[in-house]
Amino acid sequence: MSYSPPLIRLLAGALLLGSTLLCGCNRTTLYNLDFEDTDYRDHPSQWSLPDSVxxxxxxxxxxxxxxxxxxSLRLEQVDTTKYTWARFSQELPDTLVAGHEIELSGWVRTEEVTEGFADLFLILTETEDDDLLAADTAGRGLRGTTEWQRMVLRQQIPDSASGVRFGGLLKGGGRAWFDRFEIRIDGRKLRDPRIPVPKSRLTRCEKAELRRYIHPLSGCDATDADSVDLRSFDTLIGHSQVVALGENSHGASEIFRMKERLIRHLATQQGFDQVVFEADMAAGIPLDNYLRNGQGTAIAALFGLEMWIWDTHEVLSLIEWMRQRNVDGHPIHFRGIDMQSANQAVKLLRQEAGKDATTRQLLDEIAPKLDSVLSYDRRNRARIDSLTASEIERNLNRIESRIDRSATDARSCTLQRQLVTLIRQYLGLDEGIYWRDRCMAENLLWIRQQNPDSRMVIWGHNGHVSRAENRMGRHLEEALGADYLNVGFTFHAGRCSIIVPGSEELQHDVQTAPPGTIEYLLHQLDEPFFVLDLRRLREEQSPALEWINGMKFRHIGALRWEDEFWDEGLADQFDLLIYIDRVTPSQLLF
Structure with missing residues (x-):
C-alpha cells in the first residue's frame, strides 16, 4: 500500500505530536519555575500553595x-475574613545555596491589588518571622492594576544557612499572576531539568516485587487479637521496646480499631503494659487511676482528656478493655505525653502539695495567669506573653524549691517535679511548630525512666511518630536506637470525623487517592488490609524504593485541608506501613 506525500506528512506529524504529548505526560521539571507542569488538581506542581479554605x-x-x-500561577484573595496575605513557595537546600549569591527573578502582573502589594520573596529557610516577610514597606512590590513587569531580588547567603525559601506573595485584596521564574547562583542560571512524573501504574513485575514485602491482615476487628495473621507482626517488631502506631487522620474508625487490635495483641502476646497517647500528660493520670481502681466510669475518664478526637466509641472500647485487663490481674497503664494545657498539672500539684499552704498560695496565683499567658494570632501561631510567663516562672521556682518538704514520698516528689516541667513546656509553646514533638519525646523518655522494665505502645499521629527531622519519632530514635519502631497508617478512600471550616458537621468525605500518590498505587494490589515492611525494603535496597520515596502520601489530622497529599519520603519516615483500602468515620460519643 502506498501513501501520498501529504498523507505521509500528516501521519508523521500526528506521530510526532503523539510522541511529544506522551513524553510530556511522563516528564515534569524539578522546580517547575515556569509553572508549565500541573498536578492532579490542575495546580502548579512542585510548589507549596496556600489552602484557600x-x-x-x-x-x-x-x-x-x-x-x-x-x-502562569494566579494568586488571589477569595475570603476577606481570613488572613491578610498568602504566599506560594519552595526550597533550595544548603548544598546549592550556602555561601553563594542568589538571584531570583520573575514576571508579575496585578489586577485591583488594594491595601497591599504583590512581590517575590527570597529568605533563609530558618527564618520564622512571617510578619517580616509580608512587611508593607514603602515602594515594595506592585500595587493596583499593572501589566507584566520583571522583578529581581538578590541576596548573599551565609555559609551556615540550611537553605533558602523562595516564591511569590500577595498581600491585601485583588489578584496577581506570576510567570517565568529564574534562579541564578553566583551569576549562573540554575537548570530546571526534566524528571519523570510520579508513577501512576504498577507493572506486574512491580506488583510482584511489592508483594515480597507485604503481610496481609484479616481485618480490623479488635476482638480478633490473637489471629494467625498477627504472628508476622510479632516478627516485624522483634525486640523493640517502644512501638509507635501512627494515623494519618484523627477520625478514621478502621484505623482506630486496627490500633486497638494491635494493642490488645501486643499486651496479651508480647507483654506491652504502657499505652501512651498523644494526649495531655497530666490529664492522663486520672484516667490511669480509673484503670487501676475503677473509680468513676470509663466515659468520664475518657472525657477528662478534653480532646474531642479521642471521644469515640473506638477509644472507649480500648479503655474498657484495659480496665478489664487490670481487673483480671494483668496491669496495663494509660499515659499521656502532650503539654498543650496546664490546668490539670496545676490541679494535681495542688493535690500533691497537701497541707503546704505556701505552695497552694503560689499555685492560686499561677492559675489565672496561665489562662491569659497563651494566645493565638491570625495565623494560628501560639503567642506567650513574656511578662506574664516571667511571673509564672518565679512562682514555679519557689514551688520547685519546696517539693522536698511537701512531698509525702519519693513517688510524689518525682511526680511534682514532672508536673512543674509540664507547665514550663506549656510556657514554651511559642518556640515553634516542633516544640510539641520535642516535649512529647522528653515526656515519653521520662515515663520510660520510671518504668525501665516496661514495653510501650504509642498512639499518635503519623507526623509525630515519624522519623522526619525535628519530629518526636526522630528524637526517640536518637535516644532509643533499635528499641524504637514506628508504624505509619494510610488509606485509599472513604470518610472521616474531621473539621471542615464553615461546616458544623464533623463527618465528611475525604479525597480518594489520585494518581501520583502512594495510596493510588497500593490500591492496585487489591488487598484491603496489609502491612508493608518498609524497613526490609531499605535493608535490601529494593528497586521499589526508587519510586516510593518520591510519591506523595496523605497527611491530615483533625482539620481537612484542600490538598491532603503533600507529605513524601514514606520509606525513610517509617519502619512499617499499615494500609487500609477504605475507611469510615470514627463513632463520636457526643
Whole structure:
C-alpha cells in the first residue's frame, strides 16, 4: 500500500505530536519555575500553595493570562475574613545555596491589588518571622492594576544557612499572576531539568516485587487479637521496646480499631503494659487511676482528656478493655505525653502539695495567669506573653524549691517535679511548630525512666511518630536506637470525623487517592488490609524504593485541608506501613 506525500506528512506529524504529548505526560521539571507542569488538581506542581479554605487565598494555574508558555500561577484573595496575605513557595537546600549569591527573578502582573502589594520573596529557610516577610514597606512590590513587569531580588547567603525559601506573595485584596521564574547562583542560571512524573501504574513485575514485602491482615476487628495473621507482626517488631502506631487522620474508625487490635495483641502476646497517647500528660493520670481502681466510669475518664478526637466509641472500647485487663490481674497503664494545657498539672500539684499552704498560695496565683499567658494570632501561631510567663516562672521556682518538704514520698516528689516541667513546656509553646514533638519525646523518655522494665505502645499521629527531622519519632530514635519502631497508617478512600471550616458537621468525605500518590498505587494490589515492611525494603535496597520515596502520601489530622497529599519520603519516615483500602468515620460519643 502506498501513501501520498501529504498523507505521509500528516501521519508523521500526528506521530510526532503523539510522541511529544506522551513524553510530556511522563516528564515534569524539578522546580517547575515556569509553572508549565500541573498536578492532579490542575495546580502548579512542585510548589507549596496556600489552602484557600484556611488562608482565604487561592492559587491555581491560569492559561488565560500568561507571560510565557501555556500557564502562569494566579494568586488571589477569595475570603476577606481570613488572613491578610498568602504566599506560594519552595526550597533550595544548603548544598546549592550556602555561601553563594542568589538571584531570583520573575514576571508579575496585578489586577485591583488594594491595601497591599504583590512581590517575590527570597529568605533563609530558618527564618520564622512571617510578619517580616509580608512587611508593607514603602515602594515594595506592585500595587493596583499593572501589566507584566520583571522583578529581581538578590541576596548573599551565609555559609551556615540550611537553605533558602523562595516564591511569590500577595498581600491585601485583588489578584496577581506570576510567570517565568529564574534562579541564578553566583551569576549562573540554575537548570530546571526534566524528571519523570510520579508513577501512576504498577507493572506486574512491580506488583510482584511489592508483594515480597507485604503481610496481609484479616481485618480490623479488635476482638480478633490473637489471629494467625498477627504472628508476622510479632516478627516485624522483634525486640523493640517502644512501638509507635501512627494515623494519618484523627477520625478514621478502621484505623482506630486496627490500633486497638494491635494493642490488645501486643499486651496479651508480647507483654506491652504502657499505652501512651498523644494526649495531655497530666490529664492522663486520672484516667490511669480509673484503670487501676475503677473509680468513676470509663466515659468520664475518657472525657477528662478534653480532646474531642479521642471521644469515640473506638477509644472507649480500648479503655474498657484495659480496665478489664487490670481487673483480671494483668496491669496495663494509660499515659499521656502532650503539654498543650496546664490546668490539670496545676490541679494535681495542688493535690500533691497537701497541707503546704505556701505552695497552694503560689499555685492560686499561677492559675489565672496561665489562662491569659497563651494566645493565638491570625495565623494560628501560639503567642506567650513574656511578662506574664516571667511571673509564672518565679512562682514555679519557689514551688520547685519546696517539693522536698511537701512531698509525702519519693513517688510524689518525682511526680511534682514532672508536673512543674509540664507547665514550663506549656510556657514554651511559642518556640515553634516542633516544640510539641520535642516535649512529647522528653515526656515519653521520662515515663520510660520510671518504668525501665516496661514495653510501650504509642498512639499518635503519623507526623509525630515519624522519623522526619525535628519530629518526636526522630528524637526517640536518637535516644532509643533499635528499641524504637514506628508504624505509619494510610488509606485509599472513604470518610472521616474531621473539621471542615464553615461546616458544623464533623463527618465528611475525604479525597480518594489520585494518581501520583502512594495510596493510588497500593490500591492496585487489591488487598484491603496489609502491612508493608518498609524497613526490609531499605535493608535490601529494593528497586521499589526508587519510586516510593518520591510519591506523595496523605497527611491530615483533625482539620481537612484542600490538598491532603503533600507529605513524601514514606520509606525513610517509617519502619512499617499499615494500609487500609477504605475507611469510615470514627463513632463520636457526643
Amino acid at each position: 484556611y488562608y482565604g487565598y487561592a492559587a491555581a494555574s491560569d492559561r488565560n493570562c500568561r507571560k510565557h508558555g501555556g500557564y
